[in-house]
Amino acid sequence: MAAVEKNNDDFEKNNNLGKRADFEKEVRELVETGYSGVEEAILACKNCPLHETATNKVIGKGSSTPKVLFIGEAPGKNEDEKGIPFCGRAGKELDKMLEYMRLSEEEWAVINTLKCRPPENRNPKKSELEACKPFLTAQITLLDPKVVILLGNTAEKAYSPGKKMEWGVPEEINGRMVLKIYHPAALIYTRSRIETQHALIDKNRGLWE
Numbered sequence: 001m002a003a004v005e006k007n008n009d010d011f012e013k014n015n016n017l018g019k020r021a022d023f024e025k026e027v028r029e030l031v032e033t034g035y036s037g038v039e040e041a042i043l044a045c046k047n048c049p050l051h052e053t054a055t056n057k058v059i060g061k062g063s064s065t066p067k068v069l070f071i072g073e074a075p076g077k078n079e080d081e082k083g084i085p086f087c088g089r090a091g092k093e094l095d096k097m098l099e100y101m102r103l104s105e106e107e108w109a110v111i112n113t114l115k116c117r118p119p120e121n122r123n124p125k126k127s128e129l130e131a132c133k134p135f136l137t138a139q140i141t142l143l144d145p146k147v148v149i150l151l152g153n154t155a156e157k158a159y160s161p162g163k164k165m166e167w168g169v170p171e172e173i174n175g176r177m178v179l180k181i182y183h184p185a186a187l188i189y190t191r192s193r194i195e196t197q198h199a200l201i202d203k204n205r206g207l208w209e
Contacts, residue, residue: 023133023134026134027134027137027138027141030134030135030138031138031141031142034142035064035139035142035143038135038138038139038142039059041135042057042059042115042135043057043059045057045115045131045135047131047132048116048127048128048131048132050114050116050117050118050128051116053116053117053119054075054080054116054117055080055081055083055117056075056079056080056081056082056083057083057115057116058075058079058080058083058084058085058112058115058116058117059083059085059111059115060085060109060110060111060112060139061084061085061086061109061110062105062108062109062110063105063106063107063108063109064109064143065106065143065144066106066107066108066109066143066145067103067107067108067145067146067147067208068101068103068107068108068109068145068146068147068148068149068207068208069108069109069110069111069140069143069145069147069148069149070094070108070109070110070111070149070151071110071111071112071113071136071148071149071150071151071155071158071159072085072086072090072110072111072112072113072151072152072155072183072184073112073113073114073123073124073151073152073154073155073183074112074113074114074116074117074118074121074124074154075112075114075115075116075117076088076090076117076121077117077121078091079117080116080117085110085111085112086110086184089185089188090183090184090185090188091184093184093185093187093188094110094184097184097197097201100198100201101201101205101208102209103208107208109143109145111136111139111140111143113129113132113136113154113155113157113158113159114128114129114132115132115135123154124154124158126157129154129157129158132158133158136158136159140176145176146176146177146207146208147170147176147177147178147179147207147208148173148176148177148178148179149178149179149180149181150165150178150179150180150181151181151182151183151184152180152182152183152186153180155180155183156180159173159178160173160174160178165178165180166180167180167181167182167200168180168181168199168200168203168204170204170207177207179204179207181197181200181201182196182197182200
């Protein structure tokens with residue numbers, strides 16, 4: 001019985017190693033094409049069913065050499081219509097946040113974990129996050145920010161699966177300083193969090209200033 005369990009463990013370990021190698025190879029190939037090549041690959045992607053209902057793929061906006069890279073969840077209705085991330089109500093909150101952080105236009109960029117809108121703005125599925133992960137990783141590699149700011153729990157799940165970060169407590173992950181704060185949409189529905197968000201930003205200004 002012990003031998004069977006060991007064989008199963010070995011199979012799972014080898015399978016995971018194989019998946020990791022395939023993932024790293026895909027990311028490496030994407031990075032070699034440059035940022036424009038990644039954009040083309042995203043536009044052509046049919047790796048999950050979300051592309052069937054998307055009006056526009058949403059790739060990112062901001063600087064090509066950002067000091068700070070924000071990672072959001074997924075496109076909403078406005079983003080799907082325009083192909084631009086954070087262009088609706090949450091985008092207005094992000095603009096206020098950028099101003100509070102005192103970041104200039106050339107110092108920030110924003111991307112999402114998913115490039116296609118989930119129907120009815122539902123939460124992304126694990127399989128969808130995994131399908132988009134090579135694009136996310138390639139974008140981070142090419143943009144090469146000093147700091148990655150995860151906007152909410154979904155961004156955390158995509159960036160570091162299985163790891164739980166504390167709000168506003170920076171950690172070094174994959175060789176980068178990473179910080180988790182509230183998604184701008186959360187500030188719309190719970191206005192009391194704005195003050196908390198400002199406090200999280202204030203105590204971490206040294207990461208980007």
